[in-house]
Amino acid sequence: MARNPERRTTLLDAAIDVLASEGARGLTFRAVDARAGVPAGTASNYFANRDDLLTQSGSRITARMVPAPESVDAAMRPAPSRELVRSLMVWLVQRIEAERTGYLAMLELRLEATRRPALRDRLTRAVREQLDENVRFHLEAGLPGDTDTVLVLYLAMTGVLLEHVTLPGVLPEAELDRIVETVVDRIVPEG
Known part of the structure; x- marks a missing residue:
């Protein structure tokens, strides 16, 4: 797993944007990479699977809202x-x-x-x-x-x-x- 915390945050913020605009069905690693403006395959280096991306997105949303x-x-x-x-x-x-x-x-x-x-x-x-x-x-x-x-x-x-x-x-x-x-x-x- 990649360890760049700023990149992880950028990817999570992109995932949140995708969730809000396209719903959970639209949340794919490819969609997150595109929204974050990073090379294809980047998100898969930071999240073990889609469930991991969903869970970490929830934590990031909470951090943004508190x-x-x-x-x-x-x-x-x-x-x-x-x-x-x-x-x-x-x-x-x-x-x-x-x-x-x-x-x-x-x-x-x-x-x-x-x-x-x-x-x-x-x-x-x-x-x-x-x-x-x-x-x-x-x-x-x-x-x-x-x-x-x-x-x-x-x-x-x-x-x-x-x-x-x-x-x-x-x-x-x-x-x-x-x-x-x-x-x-x-x-x-x-x-």
Whole structure:
């Protein structure tokens, strides 16, 4: 296996682009090489097989979507409140909009995971760990609500994001912030 980390990242970013634009069926080593602008056969030097490419693409998507610690620190400066949760959820929507390709690629990976047990196991673990981290973060930050609050908020925001990114006309753009505020106000208790 080749060991150039920058080239591996370039190939993974190309794989994410292919997943988002062509779906999992379009994800081939040849398509990744073409998207990355590298010689044919390069991707096969970095990934043992297609399953390896899919799995590593999922890890790369997560790395691209997780905000930098200093951004989180800045977002968490206000006192814990429902209003802070509202602003965090609006920020989440903004981050997903900025990483739309990664979000669409992750949806493709989730669909592909229904047909690939090994990928399903890895994605399930990764998503569960992230959800557990979200619960831990919420509780340790002193934000209002409990574990169930975070779970219901996660499920509601997943639906908002799915509609917004895949079928943007369902939730009018001009009303998106208001919809996010309503979701938070209905789920997160005051105080």
